[in-house]
Amino acid sequence: MTTVDHLRQVRLGNLRTVLLALVDRPGSRADLAARTGLTKATLSNLTEPLLANGILVEEPATLAGLGRPSKPLRFHPGGPVAVGAEINVSHLAVEILGLDGETIRRHLVPADIRKASADDVLDRVAGLIREITGDRPLLGAGLAVPGVVHDGVVVRAPNLPHLVGVPLADGLSRRLALDVELDNEANLAALAHLWPRHLAGEDFVHVSADVGIGAGVVLNGEVYRGVSGFAGELGHVVIERDGVRCTCGSRGCVERYAGLDVILRQAGRRRLDSLHKALAAQDERALTSVRQAGQALGVGLATLMNLFDVPTVVLGGSYAVLHEHLSVAVQSEMDRRVLAGGERHTRLIASPLGEFAVVRGAAGLITRRAVQQPERLFAQPPRPDRP
Numbered sequence: 001m002t003t004v005d006h007l008r009q010v011r012l013g014n015l016r017t018v019l020l021a022l023v024d025r026p027g028s029r030a031d032l033a034a035r036t037g038l039t040k041a042t043l044s045n046l047t048e049p050l051l052a053n054g055i056l057v058e059e060p061a062t063l064a065g066l067g068r069p070s071k072p073l074r075f076h077p078g079g080p081v082a083v084g085a086e087i088n089v090s091h092l093a094v095e096i097l098g099l100d101g102e103t104i105r106r107h108l109v110p111a112d113i114r115k116a117s118a119d120d121v122l123d124r125v126a127g128l129i130r131e132i133t134g135d136r137p138l139l140g141a142g143l144a145v146p147g148v149v150h151d152g153v154v155v156r157a158p159n160l161p162h163l164v165g166v167p168l169a170d171g172l173s174r175r176l177a178l179d180v181e182l183d184n185e186a187n188l189a190a191l192a193h194l195w196p197r198h199l200a201g202e203d204f205v206h207v208s209a210d211v212g213i214g215a216g217v218v219l220n221g222e223v224y225r226g227v228s229g230f231a232g233e234l235g236h237v238v239i240e241r242d243g244v245r246c247t248c249g250s251r252g253c254v255e256r257y258a259g260l261d262v263i264l265r266q267a268g269r270r271r272l273d274s275l276h277k278a279l280a281a282q283d284e285r286a287l288t289s290v291r292q293a294g295q296a297l298g299v300g301l302a303t304l305m306n307l308f309d310v311p312t313v314v315l316g317g318s319y320a321v322l323h324e325h326l327s328v329a330v331q332s333e334m335d336r337r338v339l340a341g342g343e344r345h346t347r348l349i350a351s352p353l354g355e356f357a358v359v360r361g362a363a364g365l366i367t368r369r370a371v372q373q374p375e376r377l378f379a380q381p382p383r384p385d386r387p
């Protein structure tokens with residue numbers, strides 16, 4: 001490496017440090033220097049191009065105590081943003097996320113994707129994105145699908161088989177003239193609990209139920225994907241060797257006992273909100289259905305925790321809605337089956353992100369990369385209103 005290359009790497013590393021501190025919270029140069037360990041001179045040097053390019057903005061001076069007035073730096077409210085988009089079996093969702101982690105706009109529309117062609121789906125996603133982006137410069141888009149993704153292509157999607165092998169990222173990228181990154185919805189829902197805010201530490205499994213069960217395993221602050229993208233298929237962990245036949249060809253998979261469709265059927269309900277009301281009214285059939293699902297899920301999660309030694313389980317999506325009734329059975333199975341569970345303090349929490357976790361993760365995939373690779377921030381086309 002030449003000296004010039006080396007200096008460039010150091011500078012990018014320092015830029016990353018400053019940006020990460022600002023994602024945490026705004027701060028004056030002096031405050032940022034204290035938080036990052038960089039000198040004030042270095043900080044001024046680093047922030048100058050960020051200010052000049054409309055990525056940061058300096059707020060008016062505020063008098064703090066007797067010292068010199070401090071001018072906090074923060075991400076520019078008109079600066080570059082990322083798009084998150086989700087193709088789900090029964091809905092489409094989009095979100096615009098700022099570099100500071102604030103949701104700017106988001107939108108979810110019911111849609112039966114099983115009956116729509118891939119072109120049709122991409123046209124609709126592109127339309128939704130155009131509606132909410134306005135004229136903010138875009139860093140790129142993350143696109144979530146309910147399927148296993150390998151090398152940017154869906155390789156398995158039991159509930160949307162017509163999307164397998166379709167170049168979805170390229171298709172959306174062409175429609176919007178934007179970089180698009182394709183990923184699995186369960187991985188992105190997990191990422192949303194890691195970035196831009198740590199909602200469950202650096203090691204956890206996020207599990208949610210839709211038609212299938214999706215799980216994202218986070219180890220050392222990174223989503224663990226496995227060699228081919230198949231990691232985290234908790235729904236197909238076998239809990240009964242000769243049990244109920246599964247869509248995957250195996251028998252006794254967790255999904256056949258704790259999937260949302262199974263829970264609803266056993267409870268005699270057609271929709272999640274109706275089940276939720278039945279639980280609140282102490283309906284015996286609903287309580288039994290959720291308890292049995294919780295037991296099955298707990299057995300599967302205990303296996304996962306014994307393999308990976310993660311301390312925390314986040315119940316997301318419809319599981320978060322059922323958390324109050326589901327978690328008792330899940331926790332009880334985990335306590336019985338996780339080795340030394342008592343000493344390890346396994347923790348079960350409900351996701352605070354609701355139905356937008358997946359799109360937030362999809363957008364977060366893009367803002368996180370921009371902060372980790374700050375050179376990407378300077379490749380943006382200039383904003384139209386900037387002289």
Ligand SMILES: [Zn+2]
Pocket residue numbers: 235236246247248249250251253255
């Ligand atoms: Zn299965």
